[in-house]
Amino acid sequence: MWSPGTWLWRAAVCCMLLETFLHTARGLNMCMGGSATSCEECLLIHRSCAWCAQEEFGRGRTLNSRCDFSQNLQKRGCEARFIEYPSSSISVLHNMPLSSKGSGWTQNDVVQIQPQKISVSLRPGDQTWFELQVRQVEDYPVDLYYLMDLSLSMKDDLETIRNLGTKLAQEMGKLTSNFRLGFGSFVDKNMSPFSYTATKYQENPCNGYKLFPNCVPTFGFRHILSLTDKVDRFNQEVQKQMVSRNRDAPEGGFDAILQAAVCKEEIGWRKEAYHLLVFATDDVPHLALDGRLGGLVQPHDGECHLNDKNEYSASTQMDYPSLALLGEKLAENNIFLIFAVTKRLYVIYKNFTALIPGTTVEILDTDSKNVIQLIIAAYNNIRSKVELSVWDHPEDISLSFTATCQDGKPLPGLRKCADLKIGDTVSFNVSVEARSCPPRGTDQSFTIKPVGFKDHLQVSVDYQCDCGCSRTAKTNSSICSSIGTYNCGTCHCEPGYLGARCECQEGESGSSFLSACREAEGKQVCSGRGECSCNQCLCYESEFGKIYGSYCECDDFSCARHKGILCSGHGECHCGECKCHAGFIGDNCNCSTETSTCIADDGQMCSGRGSCVCGHCQCTEPGAFGDTCEKCPTCPDACGTKRECIECRLFNSGRLADNQTCQRLCKDEIITVETLDTDDPAAVLCLYKTENDCVMKFTYSEHASGLSILTALKEPECGGGPDALMVLLAVVGSILLVGVVLLAVWKLAITVHDRREFSRFQNARSRARYEMACNPLYKHPVTTHFVETDFDMYGKSYNGGVH
Structure with a gap:
């Protein structure tokens, strides 16, 4: 199977052949543009151009016809052995x-x-x-030099690392069997305005400082322990150290880094080992040109300046080194720089890593308790990339x-x-x-x-700039009328002579020559930019550039410009057309084909939200922005992407925690809070459900500086799960309670009903009235009956009466 390199090489060859075919098909033969008067000039026109060195080839034609595509030269009668067509190898x-x-x-x-x-x-x-x-x-050998800030604010850190050597050697022993450790310290330049310079502060800069009255004199950089495998010596040397004090907040750490990098023999760097330089501080560094505040105008020379006491002797003579000088010296000496800084300085030093290759930054606890974990994590990070x-x-x-x-x-x-x-x-x-x-x-x-x-x-x-035929060039050749040099099939005449065989002298002219000097009937002789002499055009000189061609029709200064620069400075002008250098395209060669600047940290082109045009991302996703379209709070996948960073950075879980890509992909600043503010209109609220059925909430916003900020709860919000026993007791209790209530209601209803009946009885009894001599059960023996009487027509009754 072909390797990727073989595929790419074959693709390049195919592209070259296709380009040659297209130029030929369209009639755009740049090789015969008229600019080549020798084999060497022909080869420089284009990679597809070849030169025919055959003596009789092109007789009767212009000399430039010898420069053409290789296949065209063979079709026109040039033998393959006379074709000069070198290729790269x-x-x-x-x-x-x-x-x-x-x-x-x-x-x-x-x-x-x-x-x-x-x-x-x-x-x-x-x-x-x-x-x-x-x-x-x-199991590659490792040299680690611990460079520590010993200004007064680092006092508690010094106490923490007094036994660092033993612990660090134990942890590094799990990664390599050949480990050496060294130690150095720094404060700042011992001069005003960086340090206290009054007489009473010379021996004790802490004089009069109530919280910590005793400290050592200010120093720039002090090399204390060369790299050694005897870690007990590291502990002993650290225990001897005392802090010092400088006047301003920034420290002279960059002076110390440069000396630790270039003083190879004093530090003891081994050629066959990984070089790790741990830089521990709790403040920002002084940068180049800061030294002018103290009258230091001499730039740093990048050399080692340790005296016999292993102290930086040029601290008060030269300015602080620049970032470019630091990067150059670190790379030159194969040193990985690890910034171990407090959380508030993380963003500042993260910006430094973009300017100094081979550097990483880790967050150091305020008292350096996590320094061993920090170093191990940084080492693993370094070994995980090339x-x-x-x-x-x-x-x-x-x-x-x-x-x-x-x-x-x-x-x-x-x-x-x-x-x-x-x-x-x-x-x-x-x-x-x-x-x-x-x-x-x-x-x-x-x-x-x-x-x-x-x-x-x-x-x-x-x-491959010379032609093989040039090795057999002949001076005063008979082919060139003995007044010229025959080289690769053409004559190069002595001054004053012209013609394909040097047969003419300058100044000869006539009407018979003029027609041969016109590109077409009705056109100007030599395009108005030259003279016709000996059947050929002699082009004028121009202050703007070169005029050339069989009819002086071409020049190297009439091409498109960008910002006033011909072919944008990324191409050559050939007969009015820009021939762009590799990596650039466009009419004026101002468009770069480089796509590395468009690759986001996750490896996607423009983060999958845009396209790379001229080396810059053009974001097509609404709401996306940034150099690689990496910022997009309103994109549908924004919350999902940031969720993975929350999981790996705060809880060391999720997909990114497994493949150790968290530090590379998750560079946003994460702030943890007890209560999340969801009223910020510039922030997008995101939430997701954890494996424990808790809800994690965070907001995603973009800072004015362009830095993404994630504000998250310290812990997910979790609702208490139901207790089965309590649920059972609650159900049984509820049933019993309902039964008692119903029974009480029934009893109450019966009681009310009975009381109403008894009250009705009492009322009826109180209304009863009995006569003293009359029994209500006695019935009188005499009754009265009413009898109806019938009458006849004369008014007499037939029966009637009262009984």
Whole structure:
């Protein structure tokens, strides 16, 4: 199976052939543009151009017709052996296999990068590829130098680390069997206005300070213990130390970092070990140009200035070093710098890490209690990534990188891999292209090395700028009328002579020559920018640039400009058209094809919310912004993304905690509160349910400085779960209570009913009246009956009467 590098090389070849075909199909033959009068000039026009050195080729045509595409030259009768068409190539000179373990081997035996030396032969404009592999070996030696701020505010920290050596050696022993430890301290420049300079403060800067009346004189940097495997000596030296006092808040820590980096022999850095420099402080550092406040105008020279007492002797003579100088010296000496700072300084030092390669920042407790965990975490973070750096990069060579990390997926534009385990192997494909030819005899080379590694790849460069036929050039050749040099099929005439065979002298002219000097009938002779002499145009000189071509129709200054710069400075002007350098496109070559600046920390192009145009992200997702569209509080996935950071940063759980990508992806500032303010209109409220069925709430907002801020509850909100026994008792109690209530209601109703009946009886009895001589049960014996009487027609009754 082809490697990614092979695929990329084949793709580049296909693209070159396709480009040649398209130019030919459209009639855009840049090789025959008229600018090449020699084989060397032809090869510089474009990587697809070839030169025919055959003597009889092109007879009767212009000399420039010798420069064309290789296939066109053969079609026009040029034999293949006379075609000059060099191409770029790679030769591996030193290729030792990668090692698997570090300790117990000699320095030359441990190999972490492969190959170690190659030679690249480059034709300008022609790309070529090579592949390199990097592996961090197991059990590699480690040198750790602990550089501590001993200003007065660090007094409690000094007490905490008095037994640091033993504990740190025990923890580091789990990671490497070859560990050495050293110690140094710093305060600030002992001069005004940085420190107290009055006589009474010279011996004791704390004189008159009630809280802590005794301290040692102020010093810039003091090297106390060289790197050693005897950790007891570290404890002994630390116990001897006392704090000092300076006047202003910032410290002189950058002076100390530079001395610890460049004083290699005094510190004891080993070439075959990882170099860790732990910088512990609770305040900001002085930067370059701050020294002018004390009258120090001499920039730092980047050299070691330790005296016989192992103290920084140039503290009051030179300014503080710049960030660029720090980064250069740290990289030069393969030192990983770990900023161990308090929480309030985290953002400041995080910004420094973007300017100083190979640095990390960790949050230090106010009394340094977590310093061992901090160092172990920083070491693991360093060993989990590989990043390439380029040294002594020639300006006329363009490099582009494609990383292939553990997932095997090529990542164009990236030169680093993260989330690695010790022993993992990653590969990088490097594209090399020369934009021009250096002066003859100039040796060019550059170095590629992983940040912090001693191993490197040395690349020597050879330029294919000369044609092979130039080695057989003949002066005063009979082919050139004995007044010119015959070189690669053409004559280069002596001054005063012209023509394909130097057969004409300057000044000869006539009407028969004029027609050959017009591009077409009706056009000006030599395009109005030259004179017709000996059947060919002699172009005028111009203060703006070069005029050339068979009819002086071309120049190198009439191309598009960007901000007043021809072809934006990223291309060459050929006959009115910009020929862009590698990595740039557009009519005026102002658009970069580099996409590494658009890669977000999560590896996605523009965080998946936009597209990379001219090296910058154009965000297409509504509400997204930032250099890589990484900020988007209103995006649908914003809460989900930030949730993972909350889980791994606050509770060390979730997906990111497993693969150790939390520090790389979660750079937002997280503030924990007891009560969450949800009234802020600029913040987005997010919540999610935890594994314990609790609800975690946090808000996501963007600070004015562009920093994302997450405000979260210290603990998730959890409702108390129901108690089964209590529920059972409550149900039984409720049933009993309902029964008692119903029984009471029934009893009450019966009682009320009985009382009403009894009351009605009492009322009836009280209304009864009995006569004294009459029994209510006695019935009188005499009854009265009414009898009806009937009458006849004469009024007589038939019966009637009363009985």
